Amino acid sequence: MAYETIIVEIEDYVAVVRLNRPDALNALNAKLLGELADALGTLDANDKVRCIVLTGSEKAFAAGADIKEMSEKSFVEMYMQDFFTPETEALLRVRKPVVAAVAGYALGGGCELAMMCDFIICAENAKFGQPEINLGVVAGIGGTQRLTRFVGKSKAMDMHLTGRFMDAAEAERSGLVSRVVPLKDLMKETMAAARKIAEKSQIAVMVVKESVNRSYETTLREGILFERRVFHSLFATEDQKEGMAAFMEKRTAQFRDK
Numbered sequence: 001m002a003y004e005t006i007i008v009e010i011e012d013y014v015a016v017v018r019l020n021r022p023d024a025l026n027a028l029n030a031k032l033l034g035e036l037a038d039a040l041g042t043l044d045a046n047d048k049v050r051c052i053v054l055t056g057s058e059k060a061f062a063a064g065a066d067i068k069e070m071s072e073k074s075f076v077e078m079y080m081q082d083f084f085t086p087e088t089e090a091l092l093r094v095r096k097p098v099v100a101a102v103a104g105y106a107l108g109g110g111c112e113l114a115m116m117c118d119f120i121i122c123a124e125n126a127k128f129g130q131p132e133i134n135l136g137v138v139a140g141i142g143g144t145q146r147l148t149r150f151v152g153k154s155k156a157m158d159m160h161l162t163g164r165f166m167d168a169a170e171a172e173r174s175g176l177v178s179r180v181v182p183l184k185d186l187m188k189e190t191m192a193a194a195r196k197i198a199e200k201s202q203i204a205v206m207v208v209k210e211s212v213n214r215s216y217e218t219t220l221r222e223g224i225l226f227e228r229r230v231f232h233s234l235f236a237t238e239d240q241k242e243g244m245a246a247f248m249e250k251r252t253a254q255f256r257d258k
């Protein structure tokens with residue numbers, strides 16, 4: 001896959017998508033988001049991919065939407081183009097797990113992009129923020145909603161209203177990221193997690209993703225009902241028989257996604 005603003009590599013059933021606009025700290029412009037949407041859709045449909053890792057550089061995951069690209073836009077242009085809605089919705093349509101590996105800045109749209117992934121592993125130098133307030137705007141691809149669900153109202157208000165950055169330790173303490181690792185280990189640790197996911201039954205993996213994401217969209221009672229139904233339905237799979245037989249026979253399960 002040849003792209004200009006991202007690099008895609010596939011190894012051992014894990015695809016790594018690297019944001020690659022080093023001169024702009026991976027600022028998200030229309031080209032990058034279009035390529036990202038295309039790549040993720042293609043990887044989701046690729047049998048050789050069982051987990052996707054989204055990352056940036058050591059200095060920046062992404063420093064936000066490209067301010068230079070959008071600064072002169074009018075309301076009518078933003079509205080009529082439905083600015084970045086189709087591209088960001090393409091990311092949310094991906095059914096395979098997407099893990100964000102964040103080093104350096106994850107600001108504005110960059111923080112929002114990381115939060116759209118299924119979970120975030122970050123390096124000790126990571127800095128998260130929603131500094132749009134400094135530009136006279138607000139988050140535009142879910143930041144006010146998702147950050148609030150991740151870290152609660154008080155911290156979300158603090159971040160959005162003051163525009164301050166959150167370091168890696170605070171991000172872990174607040175539940176924004178699942179783990180913090182030394183910068184030099186970021187890709188090693190994230191790839192290990194991705195490979196572990198890639199070994200599982202892909203049916204169960206996709207059901208986990210669907211079920212956990214349900215908890216954001218529905219009531220507790222409906223979410224639990226959804227979980228019970230998919231739990232029951234997994235007993236129709238060969239992978240359930242294999243997984244439980246392997247446990248009893250004290251061997252490693254050989255899942256076949258059936």
Ligand code: CO8
Pocket residue numbers: 023024025027028033063064065066067068069084105107108109110131132135138139140141
């Ligand atoms: N857009 C465009 N260019 C950027 C951006 C950006 N968001 N961030 C950095 N750059 C560019 C700089 O202009 C600079 O380029 P040049 O050398 O040509 O001037 C280059 O990247 C390096 O940046 P700095 O020299 O500023 O590097 P520093 O290490 O001094 O500072 C910072 C790093 C603190 C990250 C600083 O660059 C910064 O504050 N960047 C802007 C952060 C920001 O405000 N982000 C929010 C943007 S608005 C947004 O994301 C809205 C989201 C809503 C919709 C999203 C759809 C995707």
